[in-house]
Amino acid sequence: MTDRAIVALDAMGGDRAPDVVLKGASIALQRFPQAEFLIFGAEDSIRPLLAKLPRLAKRSTLQHTDEVITGDAKPATALRTGRRSSMRLAIDAVAEGQADCVVSGGNTGALMAMAKFALKMLPGIDRPAMASYFPTQRGESVMLDLGANIECDADNLVQFALMGDVFARTVLGFLQPTVGLLNVGSEEMKGHDEVRAAAARLRAGGSPIRFHGFIEGDDIAAGTVDVIVTDGFTGNIAVKTAEGMAGLFNDFLRAAFRHSLSARIGYGFAAGALKKLRERLDPRRYNGAVFLGLDGIAVKSHGSADALGFANAIGVAVDMKVNGFLDKIRAGVATLAALQAPADKPQSAAL
Numbered sequence: 001m002t003d004r005a006i007v008a009l010d011a012m013g014g015d016r017a018p019d020v021v022l023k024g025a026s027i028a029l030q031r032f033p034q035a036e037f038l039i040f041g042a043e044d045s046i047r048p049l050l051a052k053l054p055r056l057a058k059r060s061t062l063q064h065t066d067e068v069i070t071g072d073a074k075p076a077t078a079l080r081t082g083r084r085s086s087m088r089l090a091i092d093a094v095a096e097g098q099a100d101c102v103v104s105g106g107n108t109g110a111l112m113a114m115a116k117f118a119l120k121m122l123p124g125i126d127r128p129a130m131a132s133y134f135p136t137q138r139g140e141s142v143m144l145d146l147g148a149n150i151e152c153d154a155d156n157l158v159q160f161a162l163m164g165d166v167f168a169r170t171v172l173g174f175l176q177p178t179v180g181l182l183n184v185g186s187e188e189m190k191g192h193d194e195v196r197a198a199a200a201r202l203r204a205g206g207s208p209i210r211f212h213g214f215i216e217g218d219d220i221a222a223g224t225v226d227v228i229v230t231d232g233f234t235g236n237i238a239v240k241t242a243e244g245m246a247g248l249f250n251d252f253l254r255a256a257f258r259h260s261l262s263a264r265i266g267y268g269f270a271a272g273a274l275k276k277l278r279e280r281l282d283p284r285r286y287n288g289a290v291f292l293g294l295d296g297i298a299v300k301s302h303g304s305a306d307a308l309g310f311a312n313a314i315g316v317a318v319d320m321k322v323n324g325f326l327d328k329i330r331a332g333v334a335t336l337a338a339l340q341a342p343a344d345k346p347q348s349a350a351l
Helices: 019-031 043-051 054-058 075-081 086-095 108-119 154-170 193-202 218-222 232-257 261-281 307-322 325-350
Strands: 006-010 036-041 060-064 101-104 129-135 140-144 178-182 210-215 227-229 289-292 297-300
Touching: 006 019, 006 086, 006 307, 019 036, 019 043, 019 054, 019 307, 036 043, 036 086, 043 054, 043 060, 054 060, 075 108, 086 101, 086 108, 086 297, 101 307, 108 289, 108 297, 129 154, 129 232, 140 154, 140 232, 154 178, 154 193, 154 227, 154 289, 154 307, 154 325, 178 193, 178 232, 193 210, 218 232, 232 261, 289 307, 297 307, 307 325
Parallel strands: 006 036, 006 101, 036 060, 101 297, 140 227, 178 210, 178 227
Antiparallel strands: 129 140, 129 289, 289 297
């Protein structure tokens, strides 16, 4: 475990880049004063901003490029034509060992395609998964996949469970996170073949994963488990539904307090509690989706994030680096492979 971390920043990715990117990096330095930054982007835009952030400037190296991956660029096109873009150069810095992790608020599909191409996959992991964390009744939970893989087989789901377990331990600080498979019911016979096969493997004795079993949609917000595993189709719909409901609740709450004079007076008495609620549900606290399974650390900030949100995305990347995320994934994969190798052949024949 080491505190030193070199972060490659795509300074031109995001709705308000490079301003938000640089201010976010400056905020992140308050938590990680040993961090260093490799900044990729247009020098004419970045230099004046760095002049106003002297502490960040001392901890940064700037590499100029005029090329930017636009938000509407198709992943295949970006991969083919964006070799000198700020996004690709930041990813290449990790691939070449110049940086420990990359953070970008740019085009999600392009970032995934470029990162998978340049960083490759970790041995024993077939596909990358997008993971993030969010508040629940019990604290915080991790969910993956959030959209990288529309269809998954049992092997993918088991690998996602392992990666989610390690992410929960290295970023959220869980000692023994519980892992659940999202399903249409909690009974063992429920769900399609891939989910039931994955559950059978995760229940195997000696597994490094603390498997809870199947969970349902209402278990997500309840925080029944610390890590929620599903395919990207289901995960993407679930997380966006949750985001929509949070927005709806906020709108209803505002309307209720504006409904009458007595409601406005009541708001004055409840202001302190409501402030704590807003802080607890502040999406900036949970900014930073991670591409797990790559042989390198890549974090995607929301494109509309402000400086505090971007700082939190950097924090996720640094936490993964200083807590040895990749090494723990490799060790977990080796353990699972040793446990499952003898049992896989009979199980495959039975299926």
